[in-house]
Amino acid sequence: MSSFDQSKAYAAQEEEGAFFDDGREIELLHFVYSHPNIENIRGSPENVLAAIDEYGRTKKYLMNVGEDKGRIVTDLIAEVKPKQMVELGGYVGYSCILFGSAVRKAGGERYFSLERDPAFAAVIMSLVDLAGLSDLVKVIVGSSDESIARLASSGQLKHIDLMFLDHYKPAYTTDLKLCEELGLVTKGSVLAADNVIKPGNPPYLRYVRSSVEEKIKEAGEGGATKLDGIAETNVKMYEKRYGRAKFSESKGNPHLKYESKLVNSYEPTGVPEQSLGVAQLKILLHKA
Numbered sequence: 001m002s003s004f005d006q007s008k009a010y011a012a013q014e015e016e017g018a019f020f021d022d023g024r025e026i027e028l029l030h031f032v033y034s035h036p037n038i039e040n041i042r043g044s045p046e047n048v049l050a051a052i053d054e055y056g057r058t059k060k061y062l063m064n065v066g067e068d069k070g071r072i073v074t075d076l077i078a079e080v081k082p083k084q085m086v087e088l089g090g091y092v093g094y095s096c097i098l099f100g101s102a103v104r105k106a107g108g109e110r111y112f113s114l115e116r117d118p119a120f121a122a123v124i125m126s127l128v129d130l131a132g133l134s135d136l137v138k139v140i141v142g143s144s145d146e147s148i149a150r151l152a153s154s155g156q157l158k159h160i161d162l163m164f165l166d167h168y169k170p171a172y173t174t175d176l177k178l179c180e181e182l183g184l185v186t187k188g189s190v191l192a193a194d195n196v197i198k199p200g201n202p203p204y205l206r207y208v209r210s211s212v213e214e215k216i217k218e219a220g221e222g223g224a225t226k227l228d229g230i231a232e233t234n235v236k237m238y239e240k241r242y243g244r245a246k247f248s249e250s251k252g253n254p255h256l257k258y259e260s261k262l263v264n265s266y267e268p269t270g271v272p273e274q275s276l277g278v279a280q281l282k283i284l285l286h287k288a
């Protein structure tokens, strides 16, 4: 893994519960639209991303995937050439603009960004429009499981070629199972899941690494949502606004077997792992 360029580090993440949804997402919009370079930002995904990064570096931390981890996924997009790509968790649109632009370059047709928070979704739509990607990107507002089910039943989404999971740790596994059951994730689908090592998502890692036999057995036992090993702060992260989380109870398709690998990278803050515990992150890529 190459070293982190400290000159690009985002502002440090504030205390748990105080690093998002405090008005900074709207402040970001004002920052971008009043930027002295706004005329060069219009229609340029790279310059919109640079302006978002500038806010993250000089104003406040933003929970974006960032440049380093982002490169892992853009390389994957160039390799997989997805026609349809889905992301779970859009926040202010950083990954959506970065990956949507890469999907377009790779000849893709549609990028769905699923975001539950309507205010964040409005920020995504505004910045996606500014970047000139509105024809390719569709932002879907609502809880990921309900949105996935709606997109599938309406026929808007028939297959997921590549999916980026970056929303709510306990829902990685339950949403993946739903996508499997609906036939959206099939052999050949590729998934990239952020934050699976630190802060960590043991139930998800276990699921994608399980054998078919183990998954058939678990599905037969009812397979209740597992939260073990996921940090409590992550489990409760959205409770203040949305209350206790509800999950899809899909049993998935236990016959799918994933190959998986971990890729080292950095959070956009670049803080060493020991200091913050979330700095040197790993991203999991796997193929059904």
Ligand SMILES: C[S@@+](CC[C@H](N)C(=O)[O-])C[C@H]1O[C@@H](n2cnc3c(N)ncnc32)[C@H](O)[C@@H]1O
Pocket: 063, 064, 065, 066, 087, 088, 089, 090, 091, 092, 093, 094, 095, 096, 114, 115, 116, 117, 120, 142, 143, 144, 145, 166, 167, 168, 171, 238
């Ligand atoms: C880490 S942020 C996403 C960052 C974004 N992928 C990026 O790199 O630019 C997680 C986002 O997931 C959203 N989220 C959390 N639970 C969700 C759910 N069940 N369905 C859809 N979105 C959800 C949050 O509102 C938040 O905006």
